[in-house]
Amino acid sequence: MILAVNGIEFRYSSRTILENVGFTVQRGEFLSILGNNGAGKSTLLKTLNKILLPKKGSVLLEGQEVSKLSRLAIALKMAYVSQRYESNRQTVFDAVLLGRKPYIKWEATASDLALVHGILAKTGLEKFALRYLDELSGGELQKVVIARALAQEPEVLLLDEPTSNLDLRNQMEVLKTIQTAAKEKAIAVIAVMHGLNLALRFSDKFVLLQDTKVFVAGGPEVMTAENITQAYGVPVSVERVQNQIVVIPS
Amino acid sequence: MIELVGEESVLEGGITTHYLRYTWKKKLILLGLVVMTAVLALYAISAGSAELSPMQVLLTLLGQTEGNSQIIIWSIRLPRVLAAMVAGIGLAVAGAVMQTILRNPLASPSTLGIAQGAAFGAALAIIGWGAGSTPSTGGGALLINSPYIVTISAFVAAMLTTMIILFLAQYKGVSPESMVLAGVALGSLFSAATMLLQYFTNDVNVAAVVFWTFGDIGRASWGELGIMSFVVLGSLLFFLFNRWNYNALDNGAETAKGLGVNVEKTRQWGMFFASLITATVVSFLGIIAFIGLVAPHLVKRLIGGDNRFLIPASGVMGALLLLAADTLSRRIIAPVVLPVGAVTSFLGAPLFLYLLVRGSKLR
Numbered sequence A: 001m002i003l004a005v006n007g008i009e010f011r012y013s014s015r016t017i018l019e020n021v022g023f024t025v026q027r028g029e030f031l032s033i034l035g036n037n038g039a040g041k042s043t044l045l046k047t048l049n050k051i052l053l054p055k056k057g058s059v060l061l062e063g064q065e066v067s068k069l070s071r072l073a074i075a076l077k078m079a080y081v082s083q084r085y086e087s088n089r090q091t092v093f094d095a096v097l098l099g100r101k102p103y104i105k106w107e108a109t110a111s112d113l114a115l116v117h118g119i120l121a122k123t124g125l126e127k128f129a130l131r132y133l134d135e136l137s138g139g140e141l142q143k144v145v146i147a148r149a150l151a152q153e154p155e156v157l158l159l160d161e162p163t164s165n166l167d168l169r170n171q172m173e174v175l176k177t178i179q180t181a182a183k184e185k186a187i188a189v190i191a192v193m194h195g196l197n198l199a200l201r202f203s204d205k206f207v208l209l210q211d212t213k214v215f216v217a218g219g220p221e222v223m224t225a226e227n228i229t230q231a232y233g234v235p236v237s238v239e240r241v242q243n244q245i246v247v248i249p250s
Numbered sequence B: 001m002i003e004l005v006g007e008e009s010v011l012e013g014g015i016t017t018h019y020l021r022y023t024w025k026k027k028l029i030l031l032g033l034v035v036m037t038a039v040l041a042l043y044a045i046s047a048g049s050a051e052l053s054p055m056q057v058l059l060t061l062l063g064q065t066e067g068n069s070q071i072i073i074w075s076i077r078l079p080r081v082l083a084a085m086v087a088g089i090g091l092a093v094a095g096a097v098m099q100t101i102l103r104n105p106l107a108s109p110s111t112l113g114i115a116q117g118a119a120f121g122a123a124l125a126i127i128g129w130g131a132g133s134t135p136s137t138g139g140g141a142l143l144i145n146s147p148y149i150v151t152i153s154a155f156v157a158a159m160l161t162t163m164i165i166l167f168l169a170q171y172k173g174v175s176p177e178s179m180v181l182a183g184v185a186l187g188s189l190f191s192a193a194t195m196l197l198q199y200f201t202n203d204v205n206v207a208a209v210v211f212w213t214f215g216d217i218g219r220a221s222w223g224e225l226g227i228m229s230f231v232v233l234g235s236l237l238f239f240l241f242n243r244w245n246y247n248a249l250d251n252g253a254e255t256a257k258g259l260g261v262n263v264e265k266t267r268q269w270g271m272f273f274a275s276l277i278t279a280t281v282v283s284f285l286g287i288i289a290f291i292g293l294v295a296p297h298l299v300k301r302l303i304g305g306d307n308r309f310l311i312p313a314s315g316v317m318g319a320l321l322l323l324a325a326d327t328l329s330r331r332i333i334a335p336v337v338l339p340v341g342a343v344t345s346f347l348g349a350p351l352f353l354y355l356l357v358r359g360s361k362l363r
Helices: A041-048 A071-075 A092-100 A110-122 A138-151 A168-185 A196-202 A225-232 B007-011 B014-046 B054-061 B068-101 B114-128 B147-171 B176-199 B203-213 B222-241 B243-249 B253-258 B263-285 B291-303 B307-331 B340-358
Strands: A003-012 A015-025 A030-035 A056-061 A078-081 A156-160 A188-192 A205-210 A213-218 A236-241 A244-249
Touching: A003 A041, A015 A041, A015 A056, A015 A205, A015 A213, A030 A041, A030 A168, A030 A196, A030 A225, A041 A078, A041 A156, A041 A188, A071 A078, A078 A138, A078 B253, A092 A110, A092 A138, A092 B014, A092 B243, A110 A138, A110 B014, A138 A156, A138 A168, A156 A168, A168 A188, A168 A196, A196 A244, A205 A225, A213 A225, A225 A236, B014 B054, B014 B068, B014 B291, B014 B307, B054 B068, B068 B222, B068 B243, B068 B263, B068 B291, B068 B307, B114 B147, B114 B176, B114 B203, B114 B263, B147 B176, B147 B263, B176 B203, B222 B243, B222 B263, B222 B307, B243 B253, B243 B263, B243 B307, B253 B263, B291 B307, B291 B340, B307 B340
Parallel strands: A030 A188, A030 A205, A078 A156, A156 A188
Antiparallel strands: A003 A015, A003 A056, A205 A213, A236 A244
């Protein structure tokens, strides 16, 4: 078990965002955090790597309390991809190279550059390598920030809606890349997902949040029509089509 | 290490090479700026009421000559040229770092109220404590009784402004993006206070205050140059150590945190050193506007926003611009020496407008 989350509670002044949230993730597992807007998904993700400090509860990374680790120590193990990201005047290569930041002492080494090169190739960004970020489309930019997180060589990868700006083909490609990396390098992936069907297709585990609390958590077996209907407040049916589980709002 | 480097990299092994070539280009531009600055410095030392040839200058600098030229160069022209370069480096680097950590392209030593704070401090010393004004190349009549009190008072007021800004950011939750707004407010507060002081004093003091605010490189002698160099080069080193942190910050605070950057500390210390440079330069030389704003923007157009190159290149660009402005101010209607602060604003404003109009077409 690489990450264990226990009884997390988070509040913005008087408003409670998260209450008693807990789950565990193994190496190589893909966990999706699901739920309606405002259920606390993004906040939960940020409490995992100390961007936000939970009021109660603990996050254990390989048995160590995350709140007691330095940012650098966390960054060496966990990468985080924010829902919002900036496009500015830096090249794609530089943006991905920044993923090596936790490892760089004074200057990037040849092996840092080689690693970035490999990831650019893997994510189909090679041809954009020397383009400026502010000249990219939303989807390309999203791939860049995910490539940066991979360059960080994390053991836990936190993704906040990694495919929200991607078209169908890129959604599949990016998630496939992440899934492959997760399996090959035994990376635990924790992703806030909007699309239920994409989540079902790529995840091993699910945490369904409803109004600050975990409604249900577990493997594919928890993704029943009943649970989803109650967690989202929308009647759905769950079908099996071409060996894929799909959710259809009814 | 992830073994993603597979056949693809062998097939298209050019990307890393292309990237290295691209960074080499930036280094070449940086080198070009250094060469231009050096040439200009040589000209600036040789030009003046006593014309010296560049060869004479070089020989004198190498200690191969004696007599007049040695005195002129070592005690008059060299400190002035070096002061222009050090102040230019300082103001430009401070501007570049402020723009990055406050995530606002308008951030600069003169838009954060620090310069106005220094002016208020100077006015207080001159008017309130009768310290008079600094002697200078152009203003023989406006003498001072105690230049150090004016300088120290200006410095204290400038650092006080910095502390207010840091306090607002740290404890009152003013976002980095709106710090420039807070700076504008502080600046106008200090300007108003200066105005009030001027209103209730005699015309000699008013003239002395107004004269102090005109930035003038000629005020620096070897002693002041030493202090300025220490502060500027020390801070520059600090900024260079943090260049990856600043690059991470360019991608948003949350992303930077995810990359292991202690965002709050990086911001506080960056602002502290940038303000320290500003306070030191302004209290020694008076207000020199626009260098801190224009130099980083020019460099961003030339080589992009990567702080690994942006910080050193902004410094060199600042040195080049301020040295050019100072040389122009000495030469344009020689023997009268114009205040360099007026020249930088006069040239800086149109240059800045040109950059804005030009947009981002240029790479």
